[in-house]
Amino acid sequence: MTDSSALRDKKFSPQKQSAFDARFEAQKLAFGPVVFHCVHYAWKRGVLQALADAGEQGLSTEQLHSQGGWSHYALVVSLESCLSAGVVYLREGRWVLDKMGYCVLTDRITQVNFNFVHDVCYQGLFDLGRSLDAQQPLGLPHLGAWETIYQGLSTLPEPARTSWFEFDHHYSDTSFPDVLPDVFATAPRKLMDIGANTGKFSLAALRYDAQVQLNLVDLPQQLALAQSTLEQADLAQRAQFHPRDMLDDASALPTGMDLVWMSQFLSCFGEAQIASIFKRVAAALAPNGQVLILDTLWDRQRYDIAAYCLINTSPYFTAMASGNSRVYQASDYVRLAEQAGLRLLTLRDGIGYCHSLMRLTKA
Known part of the structure; x- marks a missing residue:
């Protein structure tokens, strides 16, 4: 058995993070749910794909709006949030898809995690605090009236059912x-x-x-x-x-x-x-x-990205699955x-x- 002490002693933030940088990261945390939904909108509604199709030359808001499907207002609000998260960037008045945006569009594990959090977990996580205190999945009623999610897997409403099984099977x-x-x-x-x-x-x-x-x-x-x-x-x-x-x-x-x-x-x-x-x-x-x-x-993961995803799956078990x-x-x-x-x-x-x-x- 390999000693995993080095794997357990993790610190996900940079070792020499400044107080100013830490404060910026704290604001990202505070507004994380807002950014999540804006990126989700831009992805699911095809805005990010339109930018990918345009390549490095990008598209202006007016050019995107002329394609139809989104109001000028929706484009500005969602894309400015995407900008703040590094999903897109601005160059000479045009929106260009950045590396993180390509991850959202092409990386399967990113998509599976995104769908799982949005379709299965998001609404129920509002009740995470109560669920932690009671050790009961008090967010589960957002999906169905079961004691645990496992009793309802075969009858989960869509798109939660598809997203749950894709997450599990992936x-x-x-x-x-x-x-x-x-x-x-x-x-x-x-x-x-x-x-x-x-x-x-x-x-x-x-x-x-x-x-x-x-x-x-x-x-x-x-x-x-x-x-x-x-x-x-x-x-x-x-x-x-x-x-x-x-x-x-x-x-x-x-x-x-x-x-x-x-x-x-x-x-x-x-x-x-x-x-x-x-x-x-x-x-x-x-x-x-x-x-x-x-x-x-x-604690057995080689890369921080895997440990991060796994650690943050635990609140799903609390609020949505079994509570404990x-x-x-x-x-x-x-x-x-x-x-x-x-x-x-x-x-x-x-x-x-x-x-x-x-x-x-x-x-």
């Missing part, structure tokens, strides 16, 4: 091809996928190994999506489906598992719930069985696993965009 799908050799390194015959979601991992695993038997665990409504995924691929005959609410401490798991897989799952729960899950996972293992956890651990979960550090999982009689064997970083893979066994 981070996890890039990792699956890399980890399948790890999954089958011990030649497991009985594999359990806890938090099966739409069944993407189970589908990949069944295609990778023709002998493996999959046991999928999730809420009934999510499990129905996973079952449909496997049935469409004609692979459901090697799968068993176990509806479970993992928030129920008394909800036991099927036993005799050679391998238990959890991908971006434990971050959906608070520490007490994770401890309970680990105990039930340990009880589900066959002799010499192992546990694989694929997750986004903010977050993006964890590696040491949190190790500590909770040890309490359940599990010990860490290996920890591999640098998977996909920002994932780490933990392998555990019974102590």
Whole structure:
């Protein structure tokens, strides 16, 4: 296991930031929500694309207005805000798209994060303070009347549903091809996928190994999506489906598992719930069985950009998802696993965009 102390000791601001610069950064923070919406407008309404099409010569406000689709007023207000954020710049009276603007237009991870914050999180985050105090997702009613967002994933209103799944899959799908050799390194015959979601991992695993038997665990409504995924691929005959609410401490798991897989799952729960899950996972293992956890651990990131995105995903878990979960550090999982009689064997970083893979066994 690599020592992550250097990764944890992060400081996202420049080491020699002046008081004046710090004050400017503080104003960016204060007006951040305003800028967010102005950039979102300019992106979604095609203003940024029009500037991209114009290239380095740019376009004046009058030239943009003549294209139709935006009032003169809307262009001035949104573009001046974009200017303040470095999304565009002014040259001889013409608006020109800057590097950050090209990121918004072309960088997939920027777009996925933007849509997730706007469509899923933004309105509910107004209730973040109350959610933190109550440890309940009090912003969730903006999307639907569920106790947690996981109960409503299959019926989320659009565009929140699309943005949620694109966010979830964009981070996890890039990792699956890399980890399948790890999954089958011990030649497991009985594999359990806890938090099966739409069944993407189970589908990949069944295609990778023709002998493996999959046991999928999730809420009934999510499990129905996973079952449909496997049935469409004609692979459901090697799968068993176990509806479970993992928030129920008394909800036991099927036993005799050679391998238990959890991908971006434990971050959906608070520490007490994770401890309970680990105990039930340990009880589900066959002799010499192992546990694989694929997750986004903010302290294991090589680059600050990844740690920044992950840290600031935690408030979504608070206000919108469950009220008491977050993006964890590696040491949190190790500590909770040890309490359940599990010990860490290996920890591999640098998977996909920002994932780490933990392998555990019974102590």
